Amino acid sequence: MTPPEPRERQLSADLFRVATGTSEPIYRQLIEQMRRLLAGGQIQPGDAMPSVREVATALGVNPMTVSKAYSMLEAEALLTRRRGLGMVVAAQASGSADVEARLELLRPGLERIATEASQLELEPKAVIALLTSILKGK
Amino acid sequence: MTPPEPRERQLSADLFRVATGTSEPIYRQLIEQMRRLLAGGQIQPGDAMPSVREVATALGVNPMTVSKAYSMLEAEALLTRRRGLGMVVAAQASGSADVEARLELLRPGLERIATEASQLELEPKAVIALLTSILKGK
Amino acid sequence: MTPPEPRERQLSADLFRVATGTSEPIYRQLIEQMRRLLAGGQIQPGDAMPSVREVATALGVNPMTVSKAYSMLEAEALLTRRRGLGMVVAAQASGSADVEARLELLRPGLERIATEASQLELEPKAVIALLTSILKGK
Amino acid sequence: MTPPEPRERQLSADLFRVATGTSEPIYRQLIEQMRRLLAGGQIQPGDAMPSVREVATALGVNPMTVSKAYSMLEAEALLTRRRGLGMVVAAQASGSADVEARLELLRPGLERIATEASQLELEPKAVIALLTSILKGK
DNA sequence: GTGGTCTAGACCACT
DNA sequence: GTGGTCTAGACCACA
Structure with missing residues (x-):
């Protein structure tokens, strides 16, 4: 039912939502969402992540907060940094789970x-x- | 349907549970639990709360953490302090909700x-x- | 009669004084002073509060004590927290009274x-x- | 204008007032009041103090709290204990000040x-x- | 840098 | 025994 997609896809910042007023740190909310979107298959290895600045303005959040989330996902090897081009979902990132x-x-x-x-x-x-x-x- | 109970009931520390590993502060978890137990009717106005030290040891938590929760519930007028005797669920505390x-x-x-x-x-x-x-x- | 002031003003820790030797808790003294300074118009909505650490060292008091006062003023909606930036007098804080x-x-x-x-x-x-x-x- | 009084006078519990809801300890309130009543001359050396129980019920306070105040006043030599008869204002208690x-x-x-x-x-x-x-x- | 949370331990006021 | 206040010091989240 879903059409085949090109290998490299530009993800939108709309994928992420944060709940302000919760004590749960924003950067952790972002990380958890990433994991779920990956497990659910809405994000695939090779997809290009929206830029830090894009996500930050879309969510009304400080860019450093988004950057921190990206860094921690990179440390987990879920994201790969391509210099000058932004972050990409790592090829090794475990794709959709059952x-x-x-x-x-x-x-x-x-x-x-x-x-x-x-x-x-x-x-x-x-x-x-x-x-x-x-x-x-x- | 429920048998009549003595007016003053001593609540047990077992009523409370805290989830470690969550970022939600312990004192806030306790506050939220109190509100739910009150709304659900498991805690009634006039009931005597378990002592700060009792809850602290039962949960493996510092007494000040429990004390903070009690203080904030007192500030909300859900608890009343009886000097030297402990805390009691306030008479004005809205009882079980529909x-x-x-x-x-x-x-x-x-x-x-x-x-x-x-x-x-x-x-x-x-x-x-x-x-x-x-x-x-x- | 008073000259116009910049919208955001940085308040000084000198605004606060504590009386040692009184049985009135320090954090409560701070809260009461804040209320009076607000009612008297010496503190205006939008003003930036001095940092917890600043007030603590100025008064020779533990930072947690000041923090407790700030927290309770925040719970009263007299102060607003700006994450990572400090506390601001809430816009809704009732300004100078008659x-x-x-x-x-x-x-x-x-x-x-x-x-x-x-x-x-x-x-x-x-x-x-x-x-x-x-x-x-x- | 005031008529001469008998040497031994039974003082009334109405002399004392306590402010509940203040953080100032009740026993200290009582002590300070005693000092003022003595300085003002409304209490004279030789006067018989109202009993602990009497003051406690009149003020709606725990008898031990009143007892503590009396004990501290006795330690200051402002009161003298007459076994079985209650407390009397000490003869050495400095009378009315200027x-x-x-x-x-x-x-x-x-x-x-x-x-x-x-x-x-x-x-x-x-x-x-x-x-x-x-x-x-x- | 900002405030928040928690701990361990001390002392106080009150019953 | 009850709760309250304060300290010193640690670690965290956020800018």
């Missing part, structure tokens, strides 16, 4: 939800109904 | 899950199945 | 004085004379 | 008021007017 592996990445968040729901004395049924409506609304 | 209000407290977390699921290219069906199994397993 | 409102802030202290004067069997005239001389001497 | 000495006891509080007034940018005239009205209203 469904079970990706679901496992979601598990910690869901377990947290379950804990909160239990503290709120909420029925599983109600929680699932709300999640369903949110997932469908996307 | 289901809709409690579900709203869960919404931000679920929206985050939805975002992550979409980045992982996961089908709603799979996500809901996993949440269901986790909720049932509790 | 004379009657400011006098009301002084009333509790004056009532305490009146009680003490009555216990000391002092004539109003003598008390007022002393206060006058102190106020003029400033 | 006006200048009593005014000096009021000075620290007035200096604090002056500092606060200056931070509130209040005119001496306004502050004095408010104090006058409070003193007259007593």
Whole structure:
């Protein structure tokens, strides 16, 4: 159903979202998103990352914060720096994972939800109904 | 349906759990848990809170960290300090909220899950199945 | 009557004084001073607060003590945190109040004085004379 | 104008007032009040103090707190313990001081008021007017 | 450089 | 026993 794509693709800054007001550091939010987009296959080895400046202005964030995220991803060998050309998703970056592996990445968040729901004395049924409506609304 | 309880109840430190490895500050985790337990009705106005030292040792955390959480809850008027005797859940603390209000407290977390699921290219069906199994397993 | 000032003003740590030997906690003294300086108009919304470390060394106090005051003022929405840049007086911070409102802030202290004067069997005239001389001497 | 009084007088618990909600310890408030009442001559050597229990219930305070104040006053030799009969104001307790000495006891509080007034940018005239009205209203 | 969080340990006020 | 305050010092996130 999806058309074949050229080997080198320019990624857009719109891929990333940050939640300000959370205590979770922005640079870590970016790193986690990168990992998920890679696991989900929306980012492929060889893709060109949007520039630091582009992401920074799109998110309203300091460029150094984005730069830090990129550097740490480079240290993990998920990104490769091409001098003067920007960052590229590394060829060795593990591509899309299978469904079970990706679901496992979601598990910690869901377990947290379950804990909160239990503290709120909420029925599983109600929680699932709300999640369903949110997932469908996307 | 629930049997009548003595007016003053001594709460246990087991009510609280902290997740190490998260960037969310411990004191804030405690505050959020208190709010949820109150909204869910598991903590009632008039209940005696476990002592700072008790919670600190139960969680393996510095007493000042727990004290900070208690202080901020006192500033919010959710807790009342009885000098020399410990903290009590404030009479004015809004007791258990209705289901809709409690579900709203869960919404931000679920929206985050939805975002992550979409980045992982996961089908709603799979996500809901996993949440269901986790909720049932509790 | 006052000359126009640059929009962002850097406040000095000299604004704050702490009284050692009082049982009133240092961090609370700082909070009360901030409120008065704001009500009196000596601090304006948009002003940049002196850094935690600066105030701490100026007062000979532990940085955490100053930080606690700043945090509580932030919780009250009197201060806004600019990550990595310091604290700013919040735009929503109610600026200078009118004379009657400011006098009301002084009333509790004056009532305490009146009680003490009555216990000391002092004539109003003598008390007022002393206060006058102190106020003029400033 | 005041009639001569019998040598031994039973003092009332109404002499004391405490401000809850202040950070100043209650026992210290009591001690300071005793000193002022003595300096002002409202309490005389030989007077019988109200019992700990009486003061405690009148002020809504824990008896041990009152007891602590009494003990410290005894340690200062301002009170004498008569076994089974309660506390008496010590004969050696320095009686009423002259006006200048009593005014000096009021000075620290007035200096604090002056500092606060200056931070509130209040005119001496306004502050004095408010104090006058409070003193007259007593 | 900025503020935030946490620890370990001390002392205080109050019951 | 209760909580509160303060210190000294460490590490983190952000600019």
